[in-house]
Structure formats: structure tokens, C-alpha cells
Amino acid sequence: MVFKRLRQAMGAGGPAVETVLGDPNCRPGGHLEGRVQLLGGEHPVEVTHVALGLATRVEVESGDAGYDTTQEFGRAHATGAFRLDPGQRYDVPFRFEVPWETPLTELSGQHLPVMTMRLRTELAVAGAVDQSDLDPVSVHPLPAQERLLAALLRLGFRFTRAGVERGHLYGVHQTLPFYQEIEFLPAPRYADVINQLAVIFVTDPQQMRVLLEVDRPGNRFTAGGEAFGRLTVDHATADQTDWPTHLDTYLRRSLS
Known part of the structure; x- marks a missing residue:
């Protein structure tokens, strides 16, 4: 298992996180299941929450021009606060409900060009900048x-x-x-x-x-x-x- 260490936000030796999806395929109104796996770093930390949300690229019109941005939606907490000790392994199982209006990324078995969809896992630690893990998911039509x-x-x-x-x-x-x-x-x-x-x-x-x-x-x-x-x-x-x-x-x- 390769953990992603959160060095930039929490300093070297901070906790590591990895999100494991049971199946990255879903439909609007369905769900994604998996586990958020945490590994304690070199010092104890107080985790305030682990949250999940979908993120996609959205086009925004602005006057005669426009720009693209990343929009998170469907956000939900997977767990509340807990202490993560040095070297401790902590698993957070989740069942994430996919909103009914979620955009599709697949059509007739093919990926729709340009469309992106990621499951974002946010690890919030007291006294540190929130950090996230992004995992691609595929949204098929109903x-x-x-x-x-x-x-x-x-x-x-x-x-x-x-x-x-x-x-x-x-x-x-x-x-x-x-x-x-x-x-x-x-x-x-x-x-x-x-x-x-x-x-x-x-x-x-x-x-x-x-x-x-x-x-x-x-x-x-x-x-x-x-x-x-x-x-x-x-x-x-x-x-x-x-x-x-x-x-x-x-x-x-x-x-x-």
C-alpha cells in the first residue's frame, strides 16, 4: 500500500492518507463505497474530520469571456474528530451518495472527452491546512x-x-x-x-x-x-x- 504523505500542509512526518474505492463506476443517484486509510506520522495529531465530495470542471461565463474552474458538490462527512497517534493505522469505511444531478462522464461505453470527475477526500487536522486526495470516478447514464x-x-x-x-x-x-x-x-x-x-x-x-x-x-x-x-x-x-x-x-x- 502506497500512502500519500501530507508534507506540504503539515510538515515532514505528518499523517498519510489513501482512499481505496471498491468500484470507481457509479450512476447518478447511486453510491460509491470504499475506505479512507490513514497512517499516523511522527507526532500525534487531532483529526477534526474526514469529508468526501465529488469535483468536476465547470465552465463559467464572465462578460464576453469565460473561464474553467473546479466545483465540488455532494460533500458529506465520513467521520468526526479523533486522535491519530504516531504510526497508527486508522480505516474509515464510507458509502458516499452520488447526487441525482451528477454529470455523466461515459456514453455508450466510451469516455466523454474533456469530462472529469473525481472523488475528493479531505483530511482536516487541527492547526494545519486541510489536505485532500483525488480519485477518478466514472459516471454512467441511468x-x-x-x-x-x-x-x-x-x-x-x-x-x-x-x-x-x-x-x-x-x-x-x-x-x-x-x-x-x-x-x-x-x-x-x-x-x-x-x-x-x-x-x-x-x-x-x-x-x-x-x-x-x-x-x-x-x-x-x-x-x-x-x-x-x-x-x-x-x-x-x-x-x-x-x-x-x-x-x-x-x-x-x-x-x-
Whole structure:
């Protein structure tokens, strides 16, 4: 076992930490299980808490420009205060609940380029700067999300990019301060009415709200611009819908 020693924050000889995940794969609304393994350093310390949270890269708009930042969310304490003696080994088992609105990092068995997701373990020691350990995790679609995205691919839409944007969507209840857009180029049959399609999921335990953001082409007679469509899908009945047919009908009706 290789422990990560927290030298910069706590000085040489400080405690060491290693987070071991049972399985780094999860889904929104699921959980991650594992152990935080601590090893005491050369002197006793008072640990105030061990906390866990997910961290992802978020795009922030600022005027005409923008920037990327790392956003932590879903934070929860794995343990409270305790004393860690020199050389002492201390294991903290955990079951971390993954928020329902967690962005996806995988699609059709492939990693979504640019998307990052890490489980951050924070070790807080009295009188020292908090230190953290980062472990990559993979977030796979829920069955309802997977069916809808697979239907778009079957219709001929082509994935282009995914990103997470800070902000709140109008008229939609969100628990997180950001949302994920999964963008597609249009299938040939829609090329005359769609430049690009973005899919946004806002999910809770019972259902998911699907926002379809369509960038429409403009010409000298029309201004083009963006159009929005919204669907509400129950997790329990998502498998009862012919999604390719349903989405084709919905898009044609919405854009006509």
C-alpha cells in the first residue's frame, strides 16, 4: 500500500492518507463505497474530520469571456474528530451518495472527452491546512438517460462534445449550481432545420426532465437562433417508449 504523505500542509512526518474505492463506476443517484486509510506520522495529531465530495470542471461565463474552474458538490462527512497517534493505522469505511444531478462522464461505453470527475477526500487536522486526495470516478447514464441518448445516436445524431456550465435553468428546480450539456450534430434528415442539438438532464429519484436546446440555421428570411423543448420522463416507465420514433416525432413537431 502506497500512502500519500501530507508534507506540504503539515510538515515532514505528518499523517498519510489513501482512499481505496471498491468500484470507481457509479450512476447518478447511486453510491460509491470504499475506505479512507490513514497512517499516523511522527507526532500525534487531532483529526477534526474526514469529508468526501465529488469535483468536476465547470465552465463559467464572465462578460464576453469565460473561464474553467473546479466545483465540488455532494460533500458529506465520513467521520468526526479523533486522535491519530504516531504510526497508527486508522480505516474509515464510507458509502458516499452520488447526487441525482451528477454529470455523466461515459456514453455508450466510451469516455466523454474533456469530462472529469473525481472523488475528493479531505483530511482536516487541527492547526494545519486541510489536505485532500483525488480519485477518478466514472459516471454512467441511468437506464432512462441511456435509452434517450441511444435513440439520438440511432436517428443519426453525432456526438460532438459535453461540458458543464455554471448556472440555473429557467423554470427547472435544480439542487446543484450547474448543469451538463451533451451536444450533437444533426442527422442528415434534420440538417436543414438543426445546426446543433444539446441535451440537458435534470434528474431526481422519480423522473428526469430533459431539455432539448436546438440551434437553428438562419438565412436572409429568418433570424435562426435557439429553440427549446422539454420532456418529462419517469424512470419506472422509460423502457415502455419507442424513443427513436418518439424523439423523431417530437423534434419534427417542435421545429415545424
